[in-house]
Amino acid sequence: MKLVIAVVQDKDGNKLRDALIAQNFRATKLASTGGFLRSGNTTFLIGVEDHRLDQVLDLIKINCRAREQLMTPVVPLDGSSEPASAYPVPVQVGGATVFVVDILRFEQY
Amino acid sequence: MKLVIAVVQDKDGNKLRDALIAQNFRATKLASTGGFLRSGNTTFLIGVEDHRLDQVLDLIKINCRAREQLMTPVVPLDGSSEPASAYPVPVQVGGATVFVVDILRFEQY
Amino acid sequence: MKLVIAVVQDKDGNKLRDALIAQNFRATKLASTGGFLRSGNTTFLIGVEDHRLDQVLDLIKINCRAREQLMTPVVPLDGSSEPASAYPVPVQVGGATVFVVDILRFEQY
Numbered sequence: 011m012k013l014v015i016a017v018v019q020d021k022d023g024n025k026l027r028d029a030l031i032a033q034n035f036r037a038t039k040l041a042s043t044g045g046f047l048r049s050g051n052t053t054f055l056i057g058v059e060d061h062r063l064d065q066v067l068d069l070i071k072i073n074c075r076a077r078e079q080l081m082t083p084v085v086p087l088d089g090s091s092e093p094a095s096a097y098p099v100p101v102q103v104g105g106a107t108v109f110v111v112d113i114l115r116f117e118q119y
Numbered sequence: 120m121k122l123v124i125a126v127v128q129d130k131d132g133n134k135l136r137d138a139l140i141a142q143n144f145r146a147t148k149l150a151s152t153g154g155f156l157r158s159g160n161t162t163f164l165i166g167v168e169d170h171r172l173d174q175v176l177d178l179i180k181i182n183c184r185a186r187e188q189l190m191t192p193v194v195p196l197d198g199s200s201e202p203a204s205a206y207p208v209p210v211q212v213g214g215a216t217v218f219v220v221d222i223l224r225f226e227q228y
Numbered sequence: 229m230k231l232v233i234a235v236v237q238d239k240d241g242n243k244l245r246d247a248l249i250a251q252n253f254r255a256t257k258l259a260s261t262g263g264f265l266r267s268g269n270t271t272f273l274i275g276v277e278d279h280r281l282d283q284v285l286d287l288i289k290i291n292c293r294a295r296e297q298l299m300t301p302v303v304p305l306d307g308s309s310e311p312a313s314a315y316p317v318p319v320q321v322g323g324a325t326v327f328v329v330d331i332l333r334f335e336q337y
């Protein structure tokens with residue numbers, strides 16, 4: 011069994027969840043925050059049988075897409091830099107960042 | 120050392136936490152959401168010495184019990200299906216879903 | 229690749245995030261709760277190349293410091309014990325608790 015940890019954009023969270031259920035994958039969702047953009051995103055924990063790993067990775071790939079998000083530069087509170095120059099900067103954000111980890115043991119009680 | 124990732128029902132969260140503390144296990148709790156029922160549940164991260172793995176799994180088994188939860192079918196927003204027919208459906212939810220992962224390195228600073 | 233799971237005090241969360249970004253590490257933050265003190269803390273997920281593992285552990289060590297937190301004993305609701313005697317008890321809390329896990333596969337879509 012493998013644990014798939016997938017960080018996706020909030021916009022794709024429900025679509026991916028529905029696609030997982032439709033293909034009989036089980037999943038748990040965690041609310042998370044991106045380190046760089048400091049905005050909310052979604053982290054899925056998905057325990058899958060080894061032989062279904064490629065299928066779930068494909069599902070994530072199909073349902074999560076890259077987008078441009080605006081990053082509002084953090085203006086120093088002391089007002090030293092000209093706030094007017096703090097225009098939002100576009101940043102490309104990928105559809106999903108996925109880690110696959112080995113599960114030594116799986117139990118359900 | 121092993122990392123135990125246990126998804127349990129919110130109703131058992133505090134009971135399990137107290138049982139872990141009483142047996143001198145350390146744990147961190149994350150608020151999570153079930154993929155299928157879309158309702159809140161609790162994910163524990165528990166780092167344990169290898170020789171105490173069976174003990175912590177027993178503790179989870181004893182303190183977390185299966186229950187029936189009602190799932191309210193999601194009625195399509197366009198009102199096409201007769202809302203009156205969207206009776207809640209009982210779904211059996213297990214006490215705990217547990218993943219055990221190997222820890223290569225453990226540090227405390 | 230390794231997944232670093234670091235539980236740190238909320239007070240150091242932003243400082244560590246900024247230090248990670250400054251050294252070009254990527255990270256995802258989860259809001260969490262300590263099992264013993266029941267108060268909020270922060271759990272970082274940090275996927276790093278194997279050769280940068282020591283560097284990220286050093287960064288966590290430098291930016292997260294131990295503190296004393298006050299634990300308010302939980303007074304039984306029935307008022308049986310004298311509330312006045314429930315003085316807060318100081319508890320030493322470490323800077324960071326860190327688990328390193330092996331990543332079998334890493335994908336970005």
Ligand SMILES: Nc1ncnc2c1ncn2[C@@H]1O[C@@H]2COP(=O)(O)O[C@H]3[C@@H](O)[C@H](n4cnc5c(N)ncnc54)O[C@@H]3COP(=O)(O)O[C@H]2[C@H]1O
Pocket residue numbers: 017043044045046047048049051101102103104105106107249250252253254255256257273274275276
């Ligand atoms: N130091 C830096 N300099 C310049 N640009 C930077 C940067 N750090 C991040 N970015 C850019 O900003 C996007 C959002 O990053 P954020 O950290 O908010 O949100 C991230 C983070 O929550 C998670 N993530 C990505 N790589 C990770 C890793 N190695 N470990 C843990 N989480 C990761 O996935 C989200 C999306 O990442 P993605 O790479 O698609 O998209 C990233 C990347 O394109």
Ligand SMILES: Nc1ncnc2c1ncn2[C@@H]1O[C@@H]2COP(=O)(O)O[C@H]3[C@@H](O)[C@H](n4cnc5c(N)ncnc54)O[C@@H]3COP(=O)(O)O[C@H]2[C@H]1O
Pocket residue numbers: 031032034035036037038039055056057058126152153154155156157158160210211212213214215216
């Ligand atoms: N596609 C489907 N078709 C029919 N019934 C379905 C279903 N998916 C789930 N169920 C049922 O609904 C219960 C609640 O699932 P939920 O996803 O909300 O909440 C789940 C989820 O948060 C987590 N979980 C279970 N298996 C998991 C896995 N392989 N990976 C990640 N999280 C898992 O544990 C919670 C309880 O799971 P448990 O199996 O005891 O109980 C499940 C199961 O009995």
Ligand SMILES: Nc1ncnc2c1ncn2[C@@H]1O[C@@H]2COP(=O)(O)O[C@H]3[C@@H](O)[C@H](n4cnc5c(N)ncnc54)O[C@@H]3COP(=O)(O)O[C@H]2[C@H]1O
Pocket residue numbers: 140143144145146147148164165166167235261262263264265266267269319320321322323324325
């Ligand atoms: N049964 C017990 N008896 C007496 N004192 C106890 C105790 N359990 C914890 N403590 C003390 O209380 C501090 C806060 O623990 P808490 O569980 O709220 O918050 C913890 C928890 O969220 C996490 N953590 C520590 N060890 C862990 C482990 N093995 N697995 C999962 N999470 C862990 O890191 C936070 C800080 O831990 P740290 O060890 O630095 O600091 C701990 C420790 O000094």
